[in-house]
Amino acid sequence: MTPRQSATEIARQLREAGYVAYFAGGSVRDKILGQEPKDYDIATSATPAEVLKLFPKANEVGAHFGVIIVRHHGHxxxxxxxxxxxSYKDGRRPEAVTFSTPEEDAQRRxxxxxxxxxxxxxxxxxxxxxxQADLSSEVLRAIGDPVARFTEDSLRLLRAIRFATRFGFTIExxxxxxxxxxxxLLQRISPERIRDELSRIITCPNRAKGLDLLVESGLIAQFIPEVLALxxxxxxxxxHPEGDVYVHTRIMLDMLGPEAPLELCLAVLLHDIAKPPTxxxxxxxxxxRFNGHDALGATMAEDILRRLKYPNQVIExxxxxxxxxxxxxxxxxxRTAKVKRFMSAPTFPQELELHRVDCASSNGFTDNLEFLIEKREEFANEPLIPPPxxxxxxLIEQGLKPSPRFKEILESAQTEQLEGRLKDREQALEWMKGQI
Incomplete structure (x- = not known):
């Protein structure tokens, strides 16, 4: 059963019990735009207690705000x-709600x-x-007084950028x-919520426009002011005939594929973040010159992403x-051994794409990219880093006591193996005896 079928069945049960029940919000918008909605919300005249009476196994975690989660066929x-x-005293959620009509409900969105x-x-x-008129005109417009809407829930500032980015709409x-x-007002919002909106914007195919809107609106100054120095x-x-560091960065973002993963998008955004201070x-x-901007950039990227509460693995x-x-x-x-070690990093496929757009957006050089692609094909039939x-x-069996020399010999052995000069264990044991 699809999400729409589940939602339709729940709405049917509400209507048969005498209540008004409509699909609401994003699912309606997406259907009009010809897109498949990811999920469905229902707005109804039934109170939370009445909804729970019809669906006693539902989750009432949001009942205080009039929201019940109904589980139906896995949806x-x-x-x-x-x-x-x-009133919205915290700039995020209302202190209380009053049950009303569809017309009044629409006005609060x-x-x-x-x-x-x-x-x-x-x-x-x-x-x-x-x-419907704004969808037809491709315009994003706040309902009623926009200042009031953003003051009520300040996360809407970033949501506006996200919707304009996702749909390519003009903000009126x-x-x-x-x-x-x-x-x-974004200062009132938790880093986690800002992070989630940024992630959605930066992974959107239209991410370059999203970055422009974040910069031009002044919003990015509230959470990654370092970008402005680009x-x-x-x-x-x-x-870099294309222009300054910001222009270079946004062109790179635009060149990424539509399904580019979050880590790659963030790495592109932040890869030159240390150019201004260096x-x-x-x-x-x-x-x-920008000597050391890669090393300092890694530190700055870590600081920025930690500030936004990204998961440790994403930061790393x-x-x-x-x-x-x-x-x-x-x-x-x-050397071959170093190339293999370089390519063995779990992030290498994403790094290769970062390098591709880095060059394509600036000098156009492809020599190193082509070299690595050839090496990837050459090494494809065996592990990059085989078992030692x-x-x-x-070493201990040969009488060598544990010491820093251990690491040196083992690393040298791996290098010889990766270079193809040591092909089997017997050869390696003979080589080892010459190192002790």
Whole structure:
């Protein structure tokens, strides 16, 4: 059973019990746009107690706000009573709610495109806020007074950017003005919620526009102000004819595939984050330099992502990719063993894509990319890092006591193995005796 079928069945039971029940919000919007809704919410005249009476196994975790979660054939359908919201003292959730009518319920929602209802039985759209016209015109508009909407729930500031990015819509002037004037309200929102919205924006295929909107609105200054320093940070024109570091970064984001994973998108966003603080002007060579921006960038990326409460693995992967992005220029000079170790990192496929868009957005060089792709094919039939031919136990059996020399011999043995000079254990044991 599909999510829509489950939601339709729940709505049917509500209607047969004498209540009004509509599909609400995103599912209605997405259907009008010709997209398959990921989930369905139901708005109803039934109170939480009445919903629970019909669905006694439902989850009443949001009953205080008029929300009940009904489980049906593996789907979780949110059933919310038509309501108006009280004051929002924390800038996120209302202190109290009052059950009301569909018309009043629509007025409390964030944007007109999200304020639509659909009659599940007839398929008719019920529009009290002009959402259909805005969908047709590709406009994102706050319902009612935009300042009031953003003051009530300040996360809506970022949600506006996300919807405009996702759908390619234009934010209408009054709504945009309210976003820019009220950007500081984002300070009331937890880092975790900001992180979740940023992740959705940066992984959207239209992510470059999303970054522009975050910058132009002043919102990014509230949580990653370091990005603003990229604007106007000049680069050597012989390597970066495209422009400053910000232009370079946004072009890279635009070049990523539509399904680019979060870690890669964040690594692209932050790969040159340390260029402004490391920028120097070499007068003798008449060029701009950014010595050490990869190492400092890894530290800055870690600080930024930790500030936004990203999971440790995401932080580790992104900072690692940032730390290594300049090493690609040297891969053709690396020994085979070093190339194999370089390529064996779990993040290497994403790093290769980062390198691709890094070059494609600037100097256009593809030599190192092509070299690594060839090596990947060459090494495809065997593990990049095979099991070792000798171990520490072999060294102990030869009378060597545990010491730093252990590590040196084992690393040398691995290098010889990766280079193809040691092909089997017998060979390796003979080689080992010569090292002791």
């Amino acid at each position: 979780h359908i949110e059933v919310a009573t038509f309501r108006t919201d009280g 964030d944007f007109t495109i999200n304020g639509l209802f659909e009659d599940p039985e007839k398929g008719e759209v019920i529009d009290f806020v002009g959402g 002037p009054a709504t945009w003005q309210a976003i820019t004037e009220q950007a500081g 604007i106007g940070c000049e680069q050597p024109p012989q390597w 920028q120097t002007f070499d007068k003798e060579a008449d060029r701009i 992967d992104v900072s690692f990719m940032v730390s290594r992005h300049m090493q690609f220029m040297n891969v053709q000079q690396m 031919l000798i171990t520490g136990r072999d």
